Amino acid sequence: MRKLTTLTCILLIIGLISFSFIAFSRIKAPDDVKIRLMDNHVVVETPLLLINLTYYGARVVNWIVKDVGVDLAAGVGYTDFLKRYPLWSWIPSEPWPGELCLAKFKVTPRKDHSQLEFRYFKTDEHDRRLAVYRVIKFYPDKYFIDVEEILVNRGKREITIEAYWNKSIGYSISWSTRIESGDVQAWKAGSRIGFGKIWPWTRIYGRVNWAAIYNDGSRVWIGIIPFNQTNSLWLESKSWGEEVRIEFPAITIRPGQEVKYAYRIFGGPLRRELLNEAGFTGLPPDLSLRLRTRYDKYAYREGEEVNLSIELKKLAGEGYNVSIVFIEDESKKVIKRFNEFLHPHEVKLINIRLTAPRREGIHHYTIKIISEGRLFLEEKTWILVVKPRGERLKLVLVWHLHQPIYLNSSGDFESFKLFHHLISDFEYDHERIGIYLLHLKALERIKGIKVTFNIQPCLIYQWLAYLKKHRDDNFSKAIIEIINGLRELAREGRVQLLTSPIYHPLPAILIDLGWRNDLEAQIRMGKQLLEEVFKLNISGLWIPEMAFNKQLVDIMSEVGLRMTILDEREFIGSVRLASGKAPTPYNPYIIRSKNGGEIRVLFRDSQISDMIGFQASSTTDPEESVRELLYRLFKIYKEHPKGVVTLALDGENPFILGSVEARYLLQKLYEAVIEQKDWIETITLEEAVRNATDVIIDIGEGSWAGGFDIWMEGTVKEKMWNELKRVRKMLVEYTKSIGGEISPIPRLDPE
Incomplete structure (x- = not known):
């Protein structure tokens, strides 16, 4: 019994020592994470x-990344003299x-020395007080960190x-970053x-599972996984790198x-x-696989022949055999199957011919790339x-071309944007051209299109x-x-x-400030100038920022302007018709x-206007963007x-600030409308409102930005x-004291 007790004690001591050693090791494990605080940074x-x-x-x-020997942060460049260090937080009610x-x-x-807490207390001129905490958790055996950003309202x-x-964005x-080429x-x-290089930018709305930047050559990946509900994902590529x-x-x-926001960075x-x-x-x-689908038409008729091509490209790595399978989604039927060997840096072009379904609408297909029984790539495609x-959908295209006054009181131009937009925005079909002349040449090249x-x-x-x-x-020649x-x-x-x-x-701001006479004078001056120049x-009036106030109706009538465009999203909900019917954005109206x-x-x-202005402008495939546009128009056509x-938007930035391919959107859009002329046609604003009968008896004030805070607050x-x-x-x-005219309309004589 004594021996047993002695043995038990020995085992107990060994167990306690072992447990203590294990427990001690676990407590000490974070020592593998070493933190050194410096004057202005922490390592x-x-x-x-x-x-x-x-x-x-x-x-x-x-x-x-030690075992790869690559710095995932150091290569990023500058924007407006600010080095774009990776990982930054933004309250977007403030300018970038x-x-x-x-x-x-x-x-x-x-x-436990494996976490860092960054904190900052932010106040503004209205005594709003926001405490911002960023808590970062580091791991000794992981390539990722976990981050919590905590916002606390400390004010009243x-x-x-x-x-x-x-x-919608908070x-x-x-x-x-920029890793390397x-x-x-x-x-x-x-x-x-999705994979790609989105130049210069795009925004994808909805649930964002993750977003990353990677490099096949260096074989490295840097990315974010959000753990909160998301509104959207912004993707941008510029000379400084990717975002x-x-x-x-x-x-x-x-x-x-x-409020807490949690995310992981790998x-x-x-x-x-x-x-x-x-x-x-997923x-x-x-x-390294890339796939793109091309069609011979933007939309088809029932039973018409469809010709499409699949372009498959492998950017890096070793070659291997693949099966390319084209499947009709509704029936699950395999339409075509091809076997190919993919070489690195090679482009495979697969041509497929099929018959359009004898049913109106959108029809979905799946392209699968399979190798040795494994699914390597799957892409969805569709035909319309x-x-x-008999009747045709009327499409009113309104392009807004605007540059502010750069001509100073000395007669010098402080910017030459208004001239560069004529002749030198980009290369287009082997010539240097600006967006203004591109608009003109697109209309000269593609007959049958009407534009406002x-x-x-x-x-x-x-x-x-x-x-x-x-x-x-x-x-001067371009002008x-x-x-x-x-x-x-x-x-x-x-x-x-x-x-x-x-x-x-x-206009709405000037009216609200009581400066109606100034507004009327400016409208008369603008109308007079354009009439003299264009004979x-x-x-019609383009209302800047679509900032409308009902008093503008009388001003326009007095000046001799009979028509305009307003924003559906901002105004249609406030419209009350004399007929008592519900308004629709697809009819002309009288106010x-x-x-x-x-x-x-x-x-x-x-x-649809915003789709062209803010999404299609970042396209790497203008034909696909126009197909999407036609599908949206088709849904309206059915109803x-x-x-x-009416599509009314900026006629400059979507094409000059967008991707390299965005400059071809204009031509592709016009070609698609001509191709589909049996169900869609373009008309001018004047033609569209000519037969308006429904009368608006009440409508609210606003702008296409939703109000006026963006121009007034701050x-x-x-x-x-x-x-x-x-x-x-x-x-x-002073003008009154000398007997002068308030809000005069001087004759414009450029010097």
Whole structure:
């Protein structure tokens, strides 16, 4: 018994020592995470990673993957003299990059030395107080970190976090970097996985599972996995590198309320098992595969022959055998199967011929790339079948061309954008051209298209001022070409020109400020200038930012302007018709004022207009973007075969700030409309409103931005408006004292 007791004690002691050793090892495990605090940055080292974070914005300066020898952070360039360090947070109610990106945080290691807490207290001129905490968890055996961003309202007023340009977007976190040449963006949004180099940008709405940047050559991957509900994903590529940005929904934080955003950042080797462990799910076996589908038409008729081609490209790695399978989704039937050997850097072109289904609508197909029984790539595609109804859908295309006044009081131009947009925005079909002349040449090349242009009067004024001093250079020749070309197209009835208040003020704001006479004078000046230059009657008004107030009806009527366009999203909900019917954006309307004023109006389709302006502009495949546009028009056609669809948007930025391929959108769109002319046709604004009968008896005030805060709110803007009010008051008082005319209409004579 004593021996047993002694043995038991020995075993117990050994057990306690072993348990203590194990427990001690577990407590000490975080020592594999070493944290060194410096003056303005903190260095964190694990067996796998070396991460250097600056106190300013809690941004990453270096992210070195030790076993690969690659820094995933150091290569990023500059924007506006700000180095775009990866990992930055943004409250998008502030102009980019926002206070948090530049503010100096305080840093404290947590107790177990595997966590860092960055904190910053933000206040504004309205005594709103926001505490911002970023808590980062490091692991000794992982290539990822876990981050919590905690926002606490420490003040007594609500704090709303929303983008001033898009009220659905709230707090945002981003990773910007350049690894080396050949970087690729990757993302999973819902069930969709995408790969590419999105130049310059795009926004994908909805659930964002993850977003990343990787490089096949270096075999490294850096990405973000959000754990909160998301609003959208922003993808951008510029000369400084690539960006992926997770945008959470807009939110209002009550006093005392705390909001948490959690996400994971992986930066390490491009190995599927590591990425799957971190949470980057759904990745194909070969990330170097690219597939693109081409069709011989944008839409088909029932039973028509369909010719499509599949372009399959392998960017890197070893070659292997694949089966390319084309499947009809509804029947699950395999339409075609091809066997090929894929060589690196080779492009395979597979041609398929089939018959369009004898049923109107969209028909879905799946393309599968299979190797040795494994699914390597799967892409969805579709064809649209349209049955013309005798009537044609009316499409009103309105392009807004605007540049502010760059001509100073000395007669010098402070910017030459208004000339570069004529001749030198980009290469197009082996010639240098600007977007303004591209609009003209597209109409000259593709007959049968009608377009409505708003060429802002102050843009025309500056062109005329240039012609006063120059006649034989490239700029002056281009000015003469576009003025003469548009004048001729207007005479042919293929183009309608709209005017604007000459200096592009927002009419509703001037009316609300009591400066109606100033607004009327500017509208008269703009109308007069365009009529003299183009030798025709101007009957329509482009309202800057679609900032409408009902008093504008009387002003337009008095000036002789009879028609305009308003934003469907902002205004259609406030419309009340005399007939009592529910309004639709696909009919023209008459707005009558109590004073007898009358104008005619179309409502632009906000969704499709924004699709062209903000999504299709980032396309890498303009034909596919136009197919998507036609599908959206087809859905309207089914419900409103006699309807009028108005697309009204910026005619410059979608093509010059978009991807390289975006410049071809204009031509592809016009070609598609001509190809599908048995169910769709383009008309001008004037033609569209000519037969309007429904009368609007009430409509709200607003703009296509949803209101006026973007132009009115904020310390700097409020100061500028107050200064403008003060100067205008002085000018009015002086004018009265000398017996002058308030809000005169001077004759414009460019010098």
